[in-house]
Amino acid sequence: MQKKIFDAAVIGAGASGLVSAILLAREGVKVALLESQKRGGKKILASGNGHCNIANEKVSAKNYYGANAGLLKAVLNNCSLEKTERFFNSLGLEFVKKSDGKIFPKSMQASSVLNLLEAEVKRLKIPLYSEVKNLKIDKNFNVCFEGGELKAKNIILATGSPAAPQLGGSFSGLEIAKSFGHNIIKPIPALVPLISSTEICKRLAGVKVKAKVRFFADGKEISSKEGDFLFTKYGVSGLSVLDLSLKASLALNSGRKCHIIVDFFYDKNKDEQLFYLKSRLNTKRNLPLSLWLGAIINSKLADYLLKELNLQNAKESDLNSKKLKALIEHFKNYKIEIEATREFKYAEIAYGGVNSKEIDLNMQSKKKKGLYFVGEITDFAGDRGGYNFYFAWASAFKLDAKRFF
Numbered sequence: 001m002q003k004k005i006f007d008a009a010v011i012g013a014g015a016s017g018l019v020s021a022i023l024l025a026r027e028g029v030k031v032a033l034l035e036s037q038k039r040g041g042k043k044i045l046a047s048g049n050g051h052c053n054i055a056n057e058k059v060s061a062k063n064y065y066g067a068n069a070g071l072l073k074a075v076l077n078n079c080s081l082e083k084t085e086r087f088f089n090s091l092g093l094e095f096v097k098k099s100d101g102k103i104f105p106k107s108m109q110a111s112s113v114l115n116l117l118e119a120e121v122k123r124l125k126i127p128l129y130s131e132v133k134n135l136k137i138d139k140n141f142n143v144c145f146e147g148g149e150l151k152a153k154n155i156i157l158a159t160g161s162p163a164a165p166q167l168g169g170s171f172s173g174l175e176i177a178k179s180f181g182h183n184i185i186k187p188i189p190a191l192v193p194l195i196s197s198t199e200i201c202k203r204l205a206g207v208k209v210k211a212k213v214r215f216f217a218d219g220k221e222i223s224s225k226e227g228d229f230l231f232t233k234y235g236v237s238g239l240s241v242l243d244l245s246l247k248a249s250l251a252l253n254s255g256r257k258c259h260i261i262v263d264f265f266y267d268k269n270k271d272e273q274l275f276y277l278k279s280r281l282n283t284k285r286n287l288p289l290s291l292w293l294g295a296i297i298n299s300k301l302a303d304y305l306l307k308e309l310n311l312q313n314a315k316e317s318d319l320n321s322k323k324l325k326a327l328i329e330h331f332k333n334y335k336i337e338i339e340a341t342r343e344f345k346y347a348e349i350a351y352g353g354v355n356s357k358e359i360d361l362n363m364q365s366k367k368k369k370g371l372y373f374v375g376e377i378t379d380f381a382g383d384r385g386g387y388n389f390y391f392a393w394a395s396a397f398k399l400d401a402k403r404f405f
């Protein structure tokens with residue numbers, strides 16, 4: 001039987017691969033989509049806690065890390081929120097903008113994003129090969145896999161990163177890129193919980209509070225975030241930690257000594273907190289401190305920190321100004337050593353990938369004509385907040401259909 005010939009084979013039917021295939025097929029490019037899983041796009045389904053944070057109003061180059069600033073700029077300049085919204089509108093999806101700039105599908109259901117992308121693939125009659133195993137691509141772009149083969153004039157690698165292997169994350173696209181002579185910037189887990197052996201983490205595992213978290217590398221403050229903070233048996237997590245974890249991954253990977261300082265009283269400065277706590281003291285009522293403090297902050301956290309201050313048996317009347325100040329200092333500047341990040345299984349993305357200095361402004365390989373890269377397989381990594389999906393869509397928009405015939 002004769003091999004089917006396509007203008008382009010898109011490898012990976014996730015975020016960037018689906019959009020690439022749709023955009024090219026709409027321009028008349030004969031495209032095939034190949035996916036290793038039964039259903040691609042599992043990260044879309046799991047994203048944003050099932051809501052899919054699809055983009056961010058505040059997107060700028062500052063939200064990304066990668067080797068090739070020029071390429072990043074070109075990708076972002078070629079895209080806009082309006083263009084992204086128009087594309088998704090054309091599928092039947094509407095956007096809703098949250099006050100913090102995050103953008104979601106109006107349904108607030110990640111499944112509607114994947115379902116509509118897949119419906120468009122179907123409408124455009126793009127052949128979708130799923131559960132593709134042992135994929136091999138030779139230098140003439142003959143594509144072989146268990147039970148099938150095809151030939152493509154161009155290859156678009158959209159296989160994503162090794163993050164979240166349970167959702168399709170893998171190194172396989174990077175191996176293909178390597179076989180065409182590309183250098184890979186070693187992927188490291190990013191947007192990921194952090195590991196700490198500081199005693200408090202194990203002791204308070206499961207306790208979630210609001211806090212301000214400041215991240216330090218070699219004693220220098222690198223980043224700070226406010227929001228949910230979660231103690232776990234391996235270390236720390238919660239949105240505040242995940243939000244700063246990309247910078248933490250980079251610092252830890254370069255061997256820097258890292259710690260965080262957590263402020264459990266971050267809504268007030270020290271003087272305001274002192275004034276507030278003094279105003280709450282009632283020596284006639286004279287509650288045990290554990291009850292007195294447990295009324296305004298998580299009681300397990302209050303008990304643990306009071307014990308560290310040797311105040312576990314103290315009462316309101318025991319708190320003089322000096323002790324109050326020491327208490328505030330302890331609750332506002334709690335140091336937790338950070339030793340590592342958790343592994344890829346727990347990461348939303350990977351930092352690293354195909355060295356973007358080896359990719360031209362059309363997303364084409366500088367090493368092999370006709371080979372293209374979109375999405376997270378490149379070394380670009382974005383902050384949390386919709387920036388990684390935005391890069392997936394934006395890099396697909398950068399493909400120029402005219403080059404594929």
Ligand SMILES: Cc1cc2nc3c(=O)[nH]c(=O)nc-3n(C[C@H](O)[C@H](O)[C@H](O)COP(=O)(O)OP(=O)(O)OC[C@H]3O[C@@H](n4cnc5c(N)ncnc54)[C@H](O)[C@@H]3O)c2cc1C
Pocket residue numbers: 011012013014015016017034035036037039040041042043044046047048049052053054055132135158159160161163164167168169170172173347348349374375376377385386387388389390392
């Ligand atoms: C739990 C979780 C939540 C997230 N939430 C958000 C969020 O709310 N907002 C945001 O911006 N980002 C989020 N992300 C990150 C976002 O999902 C990724 O950055 C984005 O999906 C990358 O798109 P991609 O097309 O490069 O890769 P993917 O979407 O991962 O797609 C790659 C596809 O290629 C397939 N594949 C891999 N290897 C092969 C192969 N050899 N042959 C064929 N197919 C292959 C995979 O199965 C997959 O379907 C989240 C990630 C995770 C894990």
